[in-house]
Amino acid sequence: MSQLPVFQILLPLLAAPLSVILRRKTLVWQLATGVAWASLIIAWNLLQEVQANGPIAYHIGGWAPPFGIEYRIDILNAFVLLIVTGIAAVVFPYARRSVEAEIPAEKHHLFYAALLLCLTGLLGIVITGDAFNVFVFLEVASLSTYSLISLGKDKRSLTSAFQYLVMGTMGGTSILIGIGLMYAVTGSLNMEDLAIRMAAMEDKRTLLVAFTFFCVGISLKLAVFPLHQWLPNAYTYAPSTVTAFVAATFTKVSFYVLLRVIFTLFGADLAFLDLHFDKVLLVLGLLGVFTGSLVAIYQENIKRMLAYSSVAQIGYMIIGISFYSVNGLTGGIVHLFNHALMKGGLFMVMGCILLRLGSVQLSDMRGLGRRMPLTMAAFVVGGLSLIGVPLTVGFVSKWYLILAALENNLWPVALLMLVSSLLAVMYIWRVIEVAYFQKPDDDAPELREAPTSMLVTTWIMVGATVVFGVFTEQTAGVARQAAAFLLGVSP
Numbered sequence: 001m002s003q004l005p006v007f008q009i010l011l012p013l014l015a016a017p018l019s020v021i022l023r024r025k026t027l028v029w030q031l032a033t034g035v036a037w038a039s040l041i042i043a044w045n046l047l048q049e050v051q052a053n054g055p056i057a058y059h060i061g062g063w064a065p066p067f068g069i070e071y072r073i074d075i076l077n078a079f080v081l082l083i084v085t086g087i088a089a090v091v092f093p094y095a096r097r098s099v100e101a102e103i104p105a106e107k108h109h110l111f112y113a114a115l116l117l118c119l120t121g122l123l124g125i126v127i128t129g130d131a132f133n134v135f136v137f138l139e140v141a142s143l144s145t146y147s148l149i150s151l152g153k154d155k156r157s158l159t160s161a162f163q164y165l166v167m168g169t170m171g172g173t174s175i176l177i178g179i180g181l182m183y184a185v186t187g188s189l190n191m192e193d194l195a196i197r198m199a200a201m202e203d204k205r206t207l208l209v210a211f212t213f214f215c216v217g218i219s220l221k222l223a224v225f226p227l228h229q230w231l232p233n234a235y236t237y238a239p240s241t242v243t244a245f246v247a248a249t250f251t252k253v254s255f256y257v258l259l260r261v262i263f264t265l266f267g268a269d270l271a272f273l274d275l276h277f278d279k280v281l282l283v284l285g286l287l288g289v290f291t292g293s294l295v296a297i298y299q300e301n302i303k304r305m306l307a308y309s310s311v312a313q314i315g316y317m318i319i320g321i322s323f324y325s326v327n328g329l330t331g332g333i334v335h336l337f338n339h340a341l342m343k344g345g346l347f348m349v350m351g352c353i354l355l356r357l358g359s360v361q362l363s364d365m366r367g368l369g370r371r372m373p374l375t376m377a378a379f380v381v382g383g384l385s386l387i388g389v390p391l392t393v394g395f396v397s398k399w400y401l402i403l404a405a406l407e408n409n410l411w412p413v414a415l416l417m418l419v420s421s422l423l424a425v426m427y428i429w430r431v432i433e434v435a436y437f438q439k440p441d442d443d444a445p446e447l448r449e450a451p452t453s454m455l456v457t458t459w460i461m462v463g464a465t466v467v468f469g470v471f472t473e474q475t476a477g478v479a480r481q482a483a484a485f486l487l488g489v490s491p
Helices: 004-022 025-053 075-102 105-127 131-150 156-186 191-199 205-222 230-237 240-266 268-274 277-297 302-322 326-357 373-387 393-407 411-437 452-470 473-487
Strands: 056-059 070-073
Touching: 004 025, 004 056, 004 070, 004 105, 025 056, 025 075, 025 105, 025 473, 070 075, 070 105, 070 191, 075 105, 075 240, 075 326, 075 452, 075 473, 105 131, 105 240, 131 156, 131 240, 156 191, 156 205, 156 230, 191 240, 205 240, 205 268, 230 240, 230 302, 240 268, 240 302, 240 326, 240 473, 268 277, 277 302, 277 411, 302 326, 302 393, 302 411, 326 373, 326 393, 326 452, 326 473, 373 393, 373 411, 373 452, 393 411, 393 452, 393 473
Parallel strands: none
Antiparallel strands: 056 070
16 A cells, blocks of 8 residues: 555556557557556545545655655645546546547557556656656656647648647746756755745745746646647547547646646745736636637537637636635636546547547537437537536536635626636537437438447546536545645635
8 A cells, every 4th residue: 555656657657668569459458448447546545545644755765855756645636646547447448449440550559558658647747746757747748648649530630749749848848947947946856845945035036937937838738828729729630539538637637737836836925925826817717718618619620619618618727726715726626627527528429429420520410419319418418517507517616616706706707607608508509409400411321329338438427527516525525625735724
């Protein structure tokens, strides 16, 4: 049990080169799926341990910080670890039939190796307590994601991957500069030690510059408006499995890093009292919500529509930080979990449709509700959650955010968030109208439902949006504990 933190990283890291050695597509898929489920079990045990006994500190090689590298797990990153591994445990079984249809057989072992490296990087970002290792793991996850996106069948996947590479490199460089500036003035890279040393410094000028570089770099990785230009094309042209996994995990991990930078490294006083960063975040969040939703309404490619919807949903999480309160942070953190379920499930639906229909264009989906009823029913459930209908996870997130807005006497913001839900109704309804109320063309081919392995896993993801919308203790409850932990108050 004491070695679980390092096993969380070692399992997918060692499985990646093993996939290249095995080469056989069935074996590498089984290996990747097994690793994903083992990682989920480890993450669940770590969360239980943290809730029972407090934060866990694991010193690599026995070297104590600040000289050695530390893996440190508290209630916040234990929750994020559970999200990432939970998504992987559902998406990896889904991947087999989708990958067979979209990726050449001779590249399957390379695909799963890259997917495992992406999982390694994401878990490493979350679990490490060392600032430089955040950058290292971020690059591991980013480089593997670029290669995964480039494997899409559409030639535009290559230009999308290159665009993401350019913007991702800019973001990574900005983060590295911020880390270098912090090291220059403190001589430490351990995040807990950095926080103590920076809090004691009287001259804050270098720290302000480091904070700026950090926030710009993370905002690029997180796709905060207006630094989101890489996201729509990347999600649209990547293979279906990649879109489902990356959309549900990468931006969530980036949001976690932003929380760490603001509340753990630099401190909320510097960010919100000295720099008034909360006002900047509130404006950017609202712009992201409305811009993403408005552009989504006019999209004909449904994957692209959902991609712009992700920009809007990221805006909600940013708004949660800006409230600087327990309810606000709870809303932002629980939306991290809820959006992973919603968007992961909806992109998995798109993978099912692409497999059978060969297209995700709105004009090709006429009558699809009758031709693929179970698949489209999953889209409806996920869409209702995205809107924020009661008894779904989307409602839970928006409830906390609106409550936080009213507590801060920001009723216009609460009203705007309600209006933004109506925009979500508009773009989700466009799909429902075409699928259920329009007849297919006379020469439209007969369609079968998606394969059982894809349909079952899709419904697990989508069904979870209802289950956790009703039973919120393990999501909103843990998110509230994490919010209180970041603010240093009682839950």
